Amino acid sequence: MKTKSFLQFVGPSVAMMLLLLAAPLVLTFYLSVRNCAMEMEMVKIEESTPFGKKETLTQRAKLDASGKAIQICRFVGLEYYRKVLGIDAESAEPAGPPDAGGAVAKGDKAGNEFFGALRFTMLYTFVTLPFVLGIGFLLALAVNGVSQNLKGAFISASLLPFIITPVVAALSIKWLFRDNGLVPYLLSHVGIEVFWMAQAWSARLLIIVYGIWHVVPFAFIVLYAGLQSVPQDALEAATIDGASRWQKLRYVTLPHLMPLIVFITLIHLMDAYRVFEPVMVLTQGAFTTSVQYLTYHILLQESNPYKASAAAVLTLIGIVVLLIPLLVKTYREQKRGV
């Protein structure tokens, strides 16, 4: 294909990504080092009262000719980065205005919001990963062993957690675990009484349980497809050589599935870093936040797009660092392929 026609074909797609992904990212950097505020002016208000004239001084927003408030924008450098990272604690504003509903992570002191969010995001990512791979692999092995006519139905039913709207899934889990819900009732029979949404550890546990539940079907289906292509002659040779069930699994099946395990890991890293809905639904940011939730919260609750931009830039730096191995791998592969 000629370069000219290539450019024509990819044109619309590239234009859309430039306009709505690349440009906003650049703008985010720009916004993160700025601050705008309404220009205020002092006005004298004269009131005629029966006791003579009274003058009061009040502040109000200065309006321009068309009646809009005048915004003064200035360069503030890394001020908001310091605030989000909690570096200069003195000048950091106290945990947001009180009307933010106290929803800023209570476990973390004002200031180190980002590290608090990052810590939980990492915890979530790396705790869910082994469970997703492990349970997915066990399910794949199990389904591989059942009779053919059960497989279709089982795979259909298994897909449910993966394709369901995340916010709906998180709500459903919340309703299952809330007071007077089904799960606390069942658990009370075995002597476990926990108010799941009322403590940091249990709320975090719920988010992690949600994460595992949501992603296991993906790992299961990918690994199940991989199992279909395990070389049968290698398995037979191993049987003849007297390998046990476990040894065949360990030395024939697993190495064959390794590329798929890497693939699932990389996809999961990307998606887990974005964890948002369960954090939003299950704790509303109390006890725990994630990096994506932090930006959303600062933007919509604190209504501060500049501070939110600083949080967004830090979030982006985080994902780039996390993805370096993936990028290097894909780079090498594609270089070989092209």
Add this chain to the structure above:
Amino acid sequence: MKKRPFSLSVLLYGGLLFWLVIASLPVVWTAIISFRQYLDAFSSPVKWVAPFTTENYTRLWIEKEFYRNFLNTALVTVFTVTISLTVGCLAAYALSRYRGSLGFWLLMVALMFRAIPHSSLLPSFFTLFDALGIRNTYFTLIFVLVAINQPFTIWMLRSFFINIPNELDEAALVDGCTRFQAFRRVIIPVMWPGVVTTGLFSFLLAYNDFLLSSALTSGDKMTMPAAIANSITAESETLLMQGVAGAVSITIPLIILVVIFQKQIVGGLTQGAVKG
């Protein structure tokens, strides 16, 4: 293969059954309590059987006009999928046929974009769309969703197009077709399986999106997931039960989708993987 010992069989079927229960429990239980009054839905001890009522649904769909949110979602997803696939097919076809390094770099950049946390884009979106006065319009949400889906769409479609033999369109070129004619007459007729699968995932991404939809729409423009956000903090009992009914309403189309398109979804999930 050797016959399985009995104990392993029990473990196997027991394990699968256990997973099925876990996988479906949140959805099934939500569906059950959606047909109950609040006091029957959340009670101690839990009621296994309770009077049946469709009140939550009538309240939600008629009084709260949830059908509007349903129509909004339908509109946004239909346009998002259509535009995503049209734009994506062109780009993916070119990426599967072009040999230069430009294509490789485009794919790498798209991969980076695939990983962006969506909330990182929101401060810019707010600033831009407010300045242009186009926040809270269907148009804006559709194009944002298309752009967000584009990296994934072109990667997936490309993996399908690569499997369509080069000879097919080369022959058309030799016969005097332009690139675009070759694409339209030769490739389009044979690309449908890949397009259907990619379309399904494109649909899921648009339909399931909560973060962008809830931030960019409000009032009568809200999609279903955005509208249900009210029930996250719902204190009132009727509001909460409407949320439950809403959750079920959102899920039903997805269940129908899985039943019809199970093969394509499974195929799509493994598409990228088997190559990896």
